[in-house]
Amino acid sequence: MACNHFRCSVVLVVSVFSLNAQPESNRHLAVHVSDPSGAVIPKAMVEVEPLAHGTAFTAQTDDRGNADLYLPSGKYQLSIRSPGFCFKKRALEVVGATDQSFSVVLPVDSCPGPCQMACITVQAESSTATRGIPISNSSLSSRALESPVTIGTAHNSATELATKTQLERLIAAHDLGQWTFTHEIVIDEKSIPHSHPVLTLHTRHQKQDDELLSTYLHEQLHWFLTGHPAETRAAEQDLTKLYPSVPIGYPDGAKDTESTYLHLLVCQLEQQADRVVLGDKRTTEVMQFWAGDHYRWVYRTVIQDEAKIEDVLKRHHLDTPNARLPD
Ligand SMILES: [Zn+2]
Secondary structure, three states, X not given: OOOOOOOOOOEEEEEEEOOOOOOOOOEEEEEEEEOOOOOEOOOOEXXXXXXXXXXXXXXXXXXXXXXXXXXXXXXXXXXXXOOOEOOEEEEEEEOOOOEEEEEEEXXXXXXXXXXXXXXXXXXXXXXXXXXXXXXXXXXXXXXXXOOOOEXXXXXXXXXXXXXXXXXXXXXXXXXXXXXXXXXXXXEOOOOOOEOOOOEEEOOOOOOOHHHHHHHHHHHHHHHHHHOOHHHHHHHHHHHHHHOOOOOEOOOOOEOOHHHHHHHHHHHHHHHHHHHHXXXXXXXXXXXXXXXXXXXXXXXXXXHHOHHHHHHHHHHOOOOOOXXXXXX
């Protein structure tokens, strides 16, 4: 993707409203597109592409910046673009009888630094040759240029809403852009935290800010490794030599052998990220808590063998996750 949403200050606000009375089995997707001043953007191209297979749905915004599409259930990639603006891509899932409405603010091409460069890349996207325009790292540190995360709740319960507020507060209080590989978060009190297909957290850490933050970083770091499958596999291979036999299953290991090796990488990256965000003392406390809680052998091992596992990450260029850098 040329105009990376980590570098473009595209603000995406999602709201789901009650189903309308239309007889169609397809669900209504309403998209409103405007610029940062609030002026509507007519003739913006809205494209909804099925993730599996099938034809893309497209529509253009009208004079009021609105576009309407009617979609069958499924998983899609939604993209919105208009000449002279950064564009936005995001995952979209149409389920059941729920209509959806998106308001999208596209920054203009004149935004400074990385956004402008990313926009230039986007405008030339149809000729793929210009992908990969170098962007200096120093100019990518502004949080204002990053797309925010969207935090939803699975059941809208009081505990889920409290955890959502807690996580929003924590994200606002820390500069987490480096580890923000996915921007869709769901709080689900009935779920064990997991990273895919949507980063999902549970509600057990309402009185434990550091543990909630650490879990959030853990799941984000799964997305980092998923983006580097060959390197991750090679690093796991190295770990099999260091640790020929690993536990499987709760409470010491992960669900299978591969996942236990994978978690040595994820949990070390989590420890590393925690050190930056929480400092050494609180990181030690959080890691000790996990070492007595779940993946116990994995966490005990990353505490004890931090340098060794860090070396494995380094060998495969996985030691510096940074969502702000181009792929
Ligand atoms: Zn995990």
